[in-house]
Amino acid sequence: MLHIVNKSPSEKSTLVSCLRLAADNGDILLIEDAVYAAMTGTHTEFLIQSALAKYRIYVLEPDLECRGLEISRLISGVKTVDYDGFVALSVKNSAVHSWL
């Protein structure tokens, strides 16, 4: 299943809930304000660090660029995707779960 999260972990608990409930080996895509969670040095970095052992974690690159976030400062192991990559993830997975 593809899990999509779109809010910053300091604004909403959706990332925490998603990581608690997503089944192992799932794909997790961070978009919009959730991309802040993928950066190193934040107080929530451990969430993504530990989740990388169970999931493939992706971040939408145009949302990074919009916010001035540098790819070089992404948590190691997080992969970037563009819009085509977003579509590919949606097609590859049999279901999409947007955490709102």
Add this chain to the structure above:
Amino acid sequence: MGSSKKRIMYVNRRAPYGTAYALEALDVVLAGAVFEQEVSAVFLDDGVYQLKRGQNPSVLDMKDFSKTFGALPDFDVMHLYVEEESLVQRGMTAEDLIEVPREDDSNAVTLISSTDLSMIMDQQDVVLQF
């Protein structure tokens, strides 16, 4: 009504772009500035992301309103306080932030500790949060 200026503080706690709060707050600050009060803007929690250097929202066909912050000193908003604790929690330093030069070339964007911010906040006549 007294003739003395009121101290007004705008508190920004939201990240830009994901919602309209940041953009709307900036419009409110600019509109309020014409009344010649003593105005400051504060950025804390995810609000510190509003001042991140290198934003390029044109990739999402959105307006780069971080450029508008540069106009604030012209509207007599002389202080853009950034809570240091919020910045540190997000793995950022002053180097990550845009600069907003005042007329004398000093930077209106200044880091401030929670303790000092608490004191300044307490001295305000009006506090508006976005």
